[in-house]
Amino acid sequence: MILKSVAEQALNAALKTGGDFAEIYCEDRRSGAMGLVDGHVEAASTVRRHGAGIRVFRGLNSVYVHTNDTSASGLVAAARKAADAVSGDARVGDIRLVRSLPRNVHPIKEMPMDVAGTRKAKLLRDCDLAAKAVSGEITQVRANLTHWDSDVLIANSEGLFTGDTRVYTRLYVAAVASRDGDSQSGREAPGAMMGYELFTDRVDAAHTARIAAERAVTMLHAEPCPAGVMPVVIDSGFGGVIFHEACGHSLEAAAVAFGNSEFAGKLGQRIASPIVTAVDDGTLPGEWGSLNIDDEGLPTTRLVLIEDGILKNYMIDRLNARRMNMPPTGSGRRQDYTFAPTSRMRNTYIAAGRDDEAEIIASCPDGLYAKSMGGGSVNPVTGEFNFAVDEGYLIRGGKVDRPVRGASLIGRGGEILMKIDRVGKDLRLAQGMCGASSGSVPVNVGQPMIRVTDITVGGR
Amino acid sequence: MDRNAFIRRLLDAAAERGVAGEICCERGESFEVSVKNGEIHQYSVADSAGLGFRVLKDGHTGTASTQILDKDALAQLMDGAIENADLVESKDEQFMYPGDESYPDLNLYNPEIGAMDAAVKIDMAKRLERLALDQDPRITQVEDCAVFSSTGERMLTNTLGLHVSMKSALLGGYVCVVARDGEKVNTGMKVFFTMKPDEVDLEAVAKAAAKEALDGLDGAPVPSGKYRVLLKNDVAGALLATFSGVFSADNAQRGLSRLKGREGEIVAAGCVTLTDDPHRLDSAASAPFDGEGVATRVKAVVENGRLNTLLHNLKTARKQGVETTANAARASYAAGVGVAPTNFFFAPSDTGFDAMVERVGDGLLITELQGMHAGANAVTGDFSLAAKGFKIEGGRVASPVNQITVAGNFYELLKDVETVGSDLEFRAPGTSCFGSPCLLISGLSVAGKAE
Structure with a gap:
């Protein structure tokens, strides 16, 4: 993408006015999207994004400049713009970059960009047929295939000159079930840091479509969820969004470094029930939130956040590492070159526990079984979170009873962590896009089935 | 080059x-x-x-x-x-x-x-x-x-x-x-x-x-139940933003909006007028032409409760045999052509905020709704969202409320608007920009503490 000599020139220019660290993130990304509605491909597009971001630190201050012009003169001009915003003693620069290659733990078999459009269209049609075969009540199926491959180059004034290629593939199926003027939808969206082999090696597209369709039909026949405070069993997989929203964001350095987190200053302290161990792992092969190197060029890590209820680690990027006087954890991420990176989650999950899934339900007082969660959000300062239940059932007499719709869970992260009284054995991960100050990035959430003694359930 | x-x-x-x-x-x-x-x-x-x-x-x-x-x-x-x-x-x-x-x-x-x-x-x-x-x-x-x-x-x-x-x-x-x-x-x-x-x-x-x-410092939940609710202007605007897709002819033609084929019918309370104004200043959503190059114009989408038109681009208009409303949207140069409002808002009345609170009598003032992207179903109109606000007692704003959820349905809410306020405010502009004055809703379900 860019020559080492050009990167050296730009980094020197960026530090001309007293900056003490400079970084270039150059990216060339090709992405494709195809959408099918009601059995017909409706739109197909290809996008090429190309540009570079230059970041300069002086102490705890940071400056970010990005541009589409990655020619030598364009990069040096951008570096000068960044330097203009920094004032200090001029530094005589002589940066020498040393090229390194990261270990690739995500080998790609089939680049999705090179797969014929007709094959992709067939995959989407198969989803449509599979969803419609579930029930005559399925009135609408939407299936989208998205993929992108991104070449990144990261160089910094500490001598780093490295790069990586990231390849992502994801399928999204949404089905709508209707009856007597009422309608409900169900969604399922598996993805991975994989090429098109995702659909032979890991994900059965038709199965994905059936799950979405079955969910829509189930919810069509569901009654409104009763509101109140009750015990809630949250199933594995996307149920992990509770931990992501309610606790994960508050363990990111971006919140911790400024004290904007209920978990700031609590390393070594009990913040969760003793049966809870939670991990943020960027190294899992082929997983949606994994990376060989983070967006600051550091190898990603497996980070134990909470061990047996005790807070062990925060997720830390380079800039906040300076603020917190702690080492970075390979957690610096950004949507693309138009964003400065910050600390973000990767694959974040509650680890497998010792409880039997059947017993968790059987021993549960009357409450809610959240089989599939929707998204949610959190205020990291107060810890207040909310998220939606996409597929829920009442628990009555230790058994899963009738389905309920429109439920949402609200509470405070710190309180919920302490109230987890069961953790199942079967860990599953699920894919999401997480939005924050450095943009929208792919993350996995995950957990085994867990039970929370009481949560406020919103309904009608 | x-x-x-x-x-x-x-x-x-x-x-x-x-x-x-x-x-x-x-x-x-x-x-x-x-x-x-x-x-x-x-x-x-x-x-x-x-x-x-x-x-x-x-x-x-x-x-x-x-x-x-x-x-x-x-x-x-x-x-x-x-x-x-x-x-x-x-x-x-x-x-x-x-x-x-x-x-x-x-x-x-x-x-x-x-x-x-x-x-x-x-x-x-x-x-x-x-x-x-x-x-x-x-x-x-x-x-x-x-x-x-x-x-x-x-x-x-x-x-x-x-x-x-x-x-x-x-x-x-x-x-x-x-x-x-x-x-x-x-x-x-x-x-x-x-x-x-x-x-x-x-x-x-x-x-x-x-x-x-x-x-909001002393916020506490209220008992679960049905409440008369005053939605603060920016909250009502956020709700409109979340459900604005129901006015898209593109969604309607795909069966993703219950307003399909309802043009000319009453879909909202008589006090509700929803305007799309592409010519407003101070908004990045304003433009002289839409995403297909058609000259834009101001229109009432809902007028005194009646649905005048859905929002169209060239494709949806031709399919329905009508003129485009110049609402072809391109979120960026890279995006395909869809349908979206420009500056879309509940037209204000002349009833001030204090008078609106008085009209509530006893109920809740909602000042914040969270989790719109998750707790709201754009197809069905159902929403169940974490909320903050205040009690309204005897026509006056009283103690703060938090850790509650407010649930309802957008289509029903349009009909349950009792009064529209005068304090029109617009949210941050993007491809579209949404605005509203405060809205008095006759009843919404609230989940809070057990009775």
Whole structure:
């Protein structure tokens, strides 16, 4: 993408006015999207994004400049713009970059960009047929295939000159079930840091479509969820969004470094029930939130956040590492070159526990079984979170009873962590896009089935 | 390659291949500075440019875009867009537009914004932070405080003769504060946007953010039940934003809106008028032409409760045998053409906020709804959202409320609007910009503490 000599020139220019660290993130990304509605491909597009971001630190201050012009003169001009915003003693620069290659733990078999459009269209049609075969009540199926491959180059004034290629593939199926003027939808969206082999090696597209369709039909026949405070069993997989929203964001350095987190200053302290161990792992092969190197060029890590209820680690990027006087954890991420990176989650999950899934339900007082969660959000300062239940059932007499719709869970992260009284054995991960100050990035959430003694359930 | 030369070659190549071609070009500059404790915290400057290409072949469109105009890009765009058009199987015919004779002159570009010195904007951000901290000793921290500006231009041209362009500029900022009182903690936020830098009232912005944080400090849940609810203006605007898709003819034609085929019918309370105004100043959603190059116009989508029209682009209008409402939307040069409102809002009445509170009698004032992207179902209209606010007792705002959820259905809510307030406020503009005065809703379900 860019020559080492050009990167050296730009980094020197960026530090001309007293900056003490400079970084270039150059990216060339090709992405494709195809959408099918009601059995017909409706739109197909290809996008090429190309540009570079230059970041300069002086102490705890940071400056970010990005541009589409990655020619030598364009990069040096951008570096000068960044330097203009920094004032200090001029530094005589002589940066020498040393090229390194990261270990690739995500080998790609089939680049999705090179797969014929007709094959992709067939995959989407198969989803449509599979969803419609579930029930005559399925009135609408939407299936989208998205993929992108991104070449990144990261160089910094500490001598780093490295790069990586990231390849992502994801399928999204949404089905709508209707009856007597009422309608409900169900969604399922598996993805991975994989090429098109995702659909032979890991994900059965038709199965994905059936799950979405079955969910829509189930919810069509569901009654409104009763509101109140009750015990809630949250199933594995996307149920992990509770931990992501309610606790994960508050363990990111971006919140911790400024004290904007209920978990700031609590390393070594009990913040969760003793049966809870939670991990943020960027190294899992082929997983949606994994990376060989983070967006600051550091190898990603497996980070134990909470061990047996005790807070062990925060997720830390380079800039906040300076603020917190702690080492970075390979957690610096950004949507693309138009964003400065910050600390973000990767694959974040509650680890497998010792409880039997059947017993968790059987021993549960009357409450809610959240089989599939929707998204949610959190205020990291107060810890207040909310998220939606996409597929829920009442628990009555230790058994899963009738389905309920429109439920949402609200509470405070710190309180919920302490109230987890069961953790199942079967860990599953699920894919999401997480939005924050450095943009929208792919993350996995995950957990085994867990039970929370009481949560406020919103309904009608 | 020079941009103009690139555009000419691309359109010529389209003509040679026997397809209609359309180019959407964007160029822009943006600036943002955030401050913390009186110092620059983050500073970002960007220039950006991109080119989107759309072809029309056998009634189908395909798109491809690029941010680099190198020698490969020309072929990639042409081959990519044609391949994509060939893959489309939809029976809906797509169109391109040759242009209108005239376009409204909106004057959306104030050159003062592009010319503003960085030092002036840095100073604004520092002053805003200081003002927020000085509002009250319980405001212990400014979590985030930033000022930003952007200038941009969009050009749309095609082989049918369309050639339109526009420039815009906007200045904005926001402040998020944390209020603490003993163990109690609450946050507040205020955003501003304008085309007129000299009209920014930083004191008012700081005051609003601090007030939100301070007023809600003692929040507690209320018992679960059905309540009369006053939705604060920005909350009502957020709800409209979440469910605005129900007014899209594109969604209706796909069976994703219950307003399908309801034109001319009563869909809302008589006091409800919903206007789409693409000509409003101070909004990045305003434009003289839409995403297909059609001249924009102001229209009442819902008028005194009656649905006048859904929002259309060329494709949905032709399918339904009506005229386009010029609501073809392109979120960016790289995006395909969809349907979206421009500046879309509940038209205000002359009933002030205090009079609205009085009309509630006993109920709740909702000042914040969270989790819109998750707890709201755009197809069914159902929502169940975490909320904050205040009790309303005897026609007056009383103690703060938090840790509750408010649930309802947007279609029903439109009918349950009892009174519309006068305090129209717009949210942050994007592809669309939503606004509302406060709305009195006759009944919504609230989940809080057990009775």
